[in-house]
Amino acid sequence: MISKIGKVLFLLFFLNFSLFSQEGLDDYIIEYRTLTRGMFKRIVVKEKIFIYHSSRNSKTADSLEIKDELRARLAKLLEDLPLKGIPYLKAPSDKRLADGAAHAKLKISLKKQAYESSGFDHGNPPEEIRDLVEFILNISGSVQKKQ
Template sequence: MSCTTKNSVEKSRSQISKISLTERTRGTNRIFTIENGKLENSTNGNITSKQLTENDWLKISTLAEKIDTENISKLIAPSTNRYSDAALASTVIIYKDGNEYQSSGFDSGNPPAELKDLYTEIQRVIETKKSR
């Protein structure tokens, strides 16, 4: 494949630039932001960051590409514990082609089926153990 053809193919593919997972409840506000090469964690305003492997980013961005971002805000959560503060209220935000796509809210640890693989991989990367 020539360089010109390769560049055209790469430009025609959508581009995931960043993915965020937010988890909130009274007294707790966590935002995990994943970009190529970096994971930033903001917990109640305290920010830490760590390096990610290229493989981690590739796996997460590949899983995010499979999600229908146009309808991500319409996904139905399988549980509603976040309504009574029994679970953190979570959302996934995918930054793609200069646009921001935010999922509907769901209970931490129990995402809609369409987000399960991505959510599980994000949890693995941020090394957070969730109880069910």
């Protein structure tokens, strides 16, 4: 017989890690921003669209429809994230503090709740969000090649 504590822990674990699979991928926004004095990128992933802004002042953006296989990969990456812990992740390096790297942030909004990371060096995110950031940057590379 499973104890009450065991049941509670199981439910907490199950609910925390299956949030995206239960809600689907139609009610989320992922935003990745990186900037330095001379460079700016803003990447937004929403539902089935990937939007890439390469200028702060630009009124236009490039976009790409996210295919089903990429959405499945994205769902898996999101499922594995500890959303509530994202604001507390520690950056593995601090080159951005001395203009040695672009400053980057990741923000994930689900329904009316937003989870935003603290700043980290572009290209060197905290380990817990590394796979998601690399996935987003790889897609942004394909959008840039399309231009």
